[in-house]
Amino acid sequence: MTRLTDHLIVISFDCLSSQDHSILKDLPHFKELLSRGSLCKNVETIYPSVTYPCHATIVTGNFPNRHGIVNNTFIQPGRVSPDWYWHRSHVKGTTLYDEAKKAGLTTAALLWPVTAKADIDYNMPEIFANRPWHNQIAVSLFNGTPLYQLRLNSRFGHIRKGLNQPELDDFVLESTVATIKEKKPHLLLVHFTDLDTQRHYHGFSSEEAHAAIRRHDDRLGKIIGALKESGIYEKSAVVALGDHSALDESKAVQLNVVFKEKGFISLDQRGRVKDWKAYCKGCDGSAYVYVKDSSVKKDVEKLLYDLYEKSSNGIQQIYTGEEAGAMGADHTCTFMLEAELGYYFKDKIDGDFIHTITPEDVKEKQYTWGSHGYSPKKEKYSTIFMASGKGIVPHKEIESMHLVDEGPTFARLLGLDLGITDGKALQELIDE
Secondary structure, three states: OOOOOOEEEEEEEOOOEHHHHHHHOOOHHHHHHHHHEEEEEEEEOOOOOOHHHHHHHHHHOOOHHHHOOOOOEOOOOOOOOOOEOOEHHHOOOOOHHHHHHHOOOOEEEEOOOOOEOOOOOEEEOOOOOOOOOOOHHHHHHHHOOHHHHHHHHHHHHHHOOOOOOOHHHHHHHHHHHHHHHHHOOOEEEEEEOHHHHHHHHHOOOOHHHHHHHHHHHHHHHHHHHHHHHOOOHHHEEEEEEOOOOOEEEEEEEOHHHHHHHOOOEEEOOOOOEEEEOEEEEEOOOEEEEEEOOHHHHHHHHHHHHHHHOOHHHOEEEEEEHHHHHHOOOOOOOOEEEEEOOEEEEOOOOOOOOEEEOOHHHHHOOOOOOEEOOOOOOOOOOOEEEEEEEOOEOOOEEOOOEEHHHHHHHHHHHOOOOOOOOOOOOOHHHEOO
16 A cells, blocks of 8 residues: 655644634644644544543544453552553554554654553653552653663653653653654654643633643644654644543542442451442543442442432433443443533542532542543534645545544555554545
8 A cells, every 4th residue: 555644743632622723723833734734623532532542542443342442540449549551462453553563664652542562663651650669760661662761861851840741741742853853753653641631630721721732832833843854844744633522520420439338349447449249430521330240230220220310410321331332432341321511430439429529639639620531422522633744635624533533544644554443544634
């Protein structure tokens, strides 16, 4: 298959929403991208619409129940900080970067989710130290490209303040610019999380969120500048996209508190989870309910529908596992729950069933003011896709597309084949 572009630069601005288009179109660097490229401001995301499943979808063209990344974190009842789906080994099937590597193309990824230990030439994976005895730099080095990361850390590590934003994205930006100039990868995947962080802790339309969008414009400008300085801008396709949107919330549904009271979750003498028959695994705006002991399934179902009858309990919809699978989510769950507007789900097993969030909660980063993970069918919840450069039809706006279409489209631009996918290449955006 013919390659249509020499270099594909995919920039994920986590939590960039269709609602942001009114701001983006007037910012200088997004405006430049939009003025010469194509746009879709109605991209339907996946279910559950959380970061790791979304980014696995972007590089596979498949829904979560096919690629296997069905949530951000694992089912680890009682753990304050469950482990995430960090590693490439969790992804079923092939990916865009696997196929690029097979074709002899140079690949690079910076903080792209689910790439730990991936076969990527220049890889700084998104993974963090999740045990008291772990060291952040050591964990990153062990799971990515060690020498590459060491050099970037020695040059730009002073910018970072742990995992805090916006400093983390500023570090990623400088690392991206250096990678473009020095490595000139054929495929570059980069993930920025500044906006997502601000929307979580300050709300969707907060000034902090708007400031992050302006910082993202500066970051886009510096990446475009690096491509120009490297002499590969005219040979490159540049894509700026979001993975999901977000919605404001002020109440947390803590269903495991009720499960514990009903005896579905049992604790040891130290208050730790000893065993469970049913467990609610949150995806922020939605949640999976897993029933391990079939003898309590009918009791769990009755409990859920009793709670559902009262809208102040925060449950907007109950799906069966089969229905969840039909929507692309984890078909092995027993039930899947969708939150009412203003609510989201937490895994906590102590406290109140419905927790009203306070500023102190958010300051301590125990709760948030904004979440994603909701059904892609919710109003004003779509994300955005912008692309320009070699291989992209200029001045084209398409009415709608799906997140699963992005991977096959990227594969076509690079002359690659992802095999049979849930999505399709968007021929109307591709300049043959």
